[in-house]
Amino acid sequence: MKPGTSRVDLNLFRVFEAVYRAGSLTQAAAQLHLTQPAISNALARLRAHFDDPLFVRDGRRVAPTPRARAVAPEITAALQTLQQALATPQVFDAGSASRRFVIGMRDLIEFALLPRLTQSVFADAPRLQLQSARIERRRTGRELAAGTLDLSIDIPTPVGEGIVQEPLFEEVLCVAMRPEHPLARGRLTTKQWLAARHVAVSSRRAGLVLEDVVLQREGLRRDVAVRCQHYYAACHVVAGSDLLLLLPRYYGEWFTAHLPLKLVPLPLALPGLQIMLYWHRNAEHDPGHAWLRERIRALTAAGAPRP
Numbered sequence: 433m434k435p436g437t438s439r440v441d442l443n444l445f446r447v448f449e450a451v452y453r454a455g456s457l458t459q460a461a462a463q464l465h466l467t468q469p470a471i472s473n474a475l476a477r478l479r480a481h482f483d484d485p486l487f488v489r490d491g492r493r494v495a496p497t498p499r500a501r502a503v504a505p506e507i508t509a510a511l512q513t514l515q516q517a518l519a520t521p522q523v524f525d526a527g528s529a530s531r532r533f534v535i536g537m538r539d540l541i542e543f544a545l546l547p548r549l550t551q552s553v554f555a556d557a558p559r560l561q562l563q564s565a566r567i568e569r570r571r572t573g574r575e576l577a578a579g580t581l582d583l584s585i586d587i588p589t590p591v592g593e594g595i596v597q598e599p600l601f602e603e604v605l606c607v608a609m610r611p612e613h614p615l616a617r618g619r620l621t622t623k624q625w626l627a628a629r630h631v632a633v634s635s636r637r638a639g640l641v642l643e644d645v646v647l648q649r650e651g652l653r654r655d656v657a658v659r660c661q662h663y664y665a666a667c668h669v670v671a672g673s674d675l676l677l678l679l680p681r682y683y684g685e686w687f688t689a690h691l692p693l694k695l696v697p698l699p700l701a702l703p704g705l706q707i708m709l710y711w712h713r714n715a716e717h718d719p720g721h722a723w724l725r726e727r728i729r730a731l732t733a734a735g736a737p738r739p
Contacts, residue, residue: 445507447474448486452504453578455493505594508577512714515579524719526557531720533560536567536575536584539662540603541707544682544737545585545728552727576712582721584710585728587642594713601732603680603705605643608670608687611694615676622699629657631666631677643678646702667691680705682736707736 450460451471461471479486484499496504537545542564553560567575567584573591575581585600607625609616615624634641640648647653660666663679670677671691684695709728715721731737 441477444474444478444481445511447471448478448500449504449508449511449578451475451487451494452496452500452508453574453580455495457494504574505577505592508574508579509594509712509714512577512579512712524723526560526723528559529557529720530559531561532563533582533721533724534563534565534580536565536572536581536586536710538567538586540680540683541585543686544680545731548731548737549727552731553724557723572710576710577714579712582711582715583724583728586708586710587705588708591710595710596713596716597708597710600707600709600728601736603682603707603736605678605698605702605704606681606684606695607698608667608677608679608684608693608695609675610671610673611692613674613676613694616694616696620696620699625676625699626652626654628676629655629674631658631660631669631675632656633660633663633666633677633679635661642705643702647700652700667693680736707732 446464447460447466450463451457454460454463457468457471457475460466461468464471475486482499482503485497486500487494487496489495546562546564550562553562565581567581567586569586569589572581572584572586572589573595576584576591576595588597591597607620615628632641632644641656641659644654644656657675658666658669660669663677663683666677666679667684667687668691669675671693678698681695684693687693688695709725711721711725
């Protein structure tokens with residue numbers, strides 16, 4: 433870095449953070465309400481200051497250089513600290529607060545938690561706004577640091593330094609099948625479960641789903657006949673076939689009231705999925721943020737929330 437840090441325009445670091453988060457000069461310009469030449473000019477000044485390209489072209493996007501990745505956490509944390517110092521009240525008045533909180537969560541967590549969280553929050557803070565956002569696990573830590581996510585609720589995942597995490601509840605897994613399934617007449621055994629054909633759920637096009645990774649570690653495998661993007665579709669597939677589905681019990685219990693499904697215990701001793709709450713340490717003492725975290729803890733204190 434070249435000397436003269438005190439003479440650097442702090443707005444340049446807002447440009448850096450926006451480009452780093454978006455991976456695009458065009459998107460960064462739209463977010464900051466600037467022209468693309470203004471973004472390019474700001475980056476040119478930063479490149480001269482750091483004596484590094486900072487971002488390089490990667491197809492239609494830009495990718496950070498190692499130098500940019502090294503300084504990004506400090507820049508985003510400093511910007512967020514400054515923003516909170518200017519905007520965050522010392523006391524959170526739930527009755528009059530009008531903040532918006534963005535919570536990263538997958539569809540299953542959204543299904544189970546968001547309706548009850550909305551009721552709990554709006555009962556005391558009717559002017560708040562809640563936004564559920566789909567998360568990319570590899571970007572969770574970066575988005576929490578950048579402030580584009582206030583909280584994230586997900587399985588254990590690497591998030592890097594500066595991110596606080598705590599366990600919320602454990603997803604207990606069970607097996608769903610149609611009530612007339614040949615295996616529904618007695619106690620399901622491990623041998624029967626492994627010999628059956630299955631439905632797997634994953635948003636990814638390829639690769640093992642989480643439960644098959646665990647099975648592989650034990651030297652076991654199952655026959656996946658159908659791969660779905662969502663449990664909603666998977667439950668309907670199982671209700672009309674002889675396929676089996678492994679899913680969280682709270683989700684299966686809801687579907688048994690709406691579809692011809694039977695839930696049975698998983699015969700294998702597979703571990704449940706631990707669900708974690710994540711936030712950036714800069715928000716640790718934010719009164720509104722702490723208030724929302726307590727609401728989430730209260731709803732999950734007894735385990736997985738029931739829809």
